[in-house]
Amino acid sequence: MDEPTVDETAPAILLESHLAEVGGLPVFRALPQRGRRMVGAWCLLDRFGPINVTPQRTMTVGPHPHIGLHTVTWLLAGQVLHSDSLGTQQPIRPAQLNLMTAGAGVVHAEDSRGQAGGVLDGVQLWVAQPEATRHDPASFAHHSVLPVVDLGTALATVLIGTFDAAFSPAPVDSPLVGVDITGGGMVHLPLDPTFEHGIFVLHGAPRIAGSEASPNQLVYVGTGRAAVALDLGDGARVLLLGGRPFDEPIFMWWNFIARDRSEIAMAYADWQFKGRRFAPVASTLDRIEAPRPNWLP
Numbered sequence: 454m455d456e457p458t459v460d461e462t463a464p465a466i467l468l469e470s471h472l473a474e475v476g477g478l479p480v481f482r483a484l485p486q487r488g489r490r491m492v493g494a495w496c497l498l499d500r501f502g503p504i505n506v507t508p509q510r511t512m513t514v515g516p517h518p519h520i521g522l523h524t525v526t527w528l529l530a531g532q533v534l535h536s537d538s539l540g541t542q543q544p545i546r547p548a549q550l551n552l553m554t555a556g557a558g559v560v561h562a563e564d565s566r567g568q569a570g571g572v573l574d575g576v577q578l579w580v581a582q583p584e585a586t587r588h589d590p591a592s593f594a595h596h597s598v599l600p601v602v603d604l605g606t607a608l609a610t611v612l613i614g615t616f617d618a619a620f621s622p623a624p625v626d627s628p629l630v631g632v633d634i635t636g637g638g639m640v641h642l643p644l645d646p647t648f649e650h651g652i653f654v655l656h657g658a659p660r661i662a663g664s665e666a667s668p669n670q671l672v673y674v675g676t677g678r679a680a681v682a683l684d685l686g687d688g689a690r691v692l693l694l695g696g697r698p699f700d701e702p703i704f705m706w707w708n709f710i711a712r713d714r715s716e717i718a719m720a721y722a723d724w725q726f727k728g729r730r731f732a733p734v735a736s737t738l739d740r741i742e743a744p745r746p747n748w749l750p
């Protein structure tokens with residue numbers, strides 16, 4: 454039997470999140486960071502929570518625009534109401550996926566004021582759109598049924614792409630995978646060796662490709678692996694992220710992904726001066742103003 458030409462022993466790189474702030478809540482940002490901007494087309498990874506929700510302390514992200522990216526929202530606890538300029542009003546709860554495609558432009562708001570108490574916890578990720586689709590119209594999809602793969606001592610929910618012959622109904626524009634894995638014990642995750650992969654820790658102290666990791670750390674395992682060993686110990690939860698290395702140089706500024714400064718400046722002006730590109734959102738939250746690009750006079 455032919456052995457695949459893969460390197461299962463390439464060193465895993467442990468990456469720390471840094472603290473950022475979104476809509477008044479602290480977030481742990483694992484991507485982008487110095488030395489690791491992307492994993493495939495995944496280009497932003499924020500962990501919000503866990504927090505105990507109070508009327509004063511909850512997610513209130515007012516209307517703000519995006520271009521050139523998908524947003525992927527995945528909750529571990531609580532609920533968030535998504536509103537957007539396409540007319541969508543969609544509550545999201547754990548085990549459900551929100552996928553918004555910005556394309557040429559969209560506006561959305563995220564509001565947890567409808568959650569009276571309890572815990573709010575989750576992640577929001579961005580996926581850079583490739584040249585072929587990034588100027589297309591915006592769209593939104595909510596997926597309440599996602600495939601779950603039984604790994605024996607753990608369950609794997611496929612958010613995006615294909616994992617172990619199960620595939621997500623959520624379409625994205627480049628070869629990509631995103632899987633929530635929760636359980637205990639040792640599992641071997643089958644991987645596409647043409648993808649690069651990272652594993653982000655949500656709960657517990659798993660051992661990933663031999664490295665012990667803790668919540669909000671991202672373990673980057675590179676390309677060329679057909680599998681990775683994941684020891685979930687007594688109980689852990691992680692997010693497997695992977696994709697074909699993204700070969701288009703992106704320019705990421707504020708909530709926009711483009712290719713150069715002039716495109717960003719146009720999107721900034723369209724938001725600043727309420728141009729036609731960005732339609733209104735039905736939300737009682739205040740719109741979020743963009744900072745002025747520092748290269749503009």
Ligand code: MN
Pocket residue numbers: 517519524561708
């Ligand atoms: Mn957003």
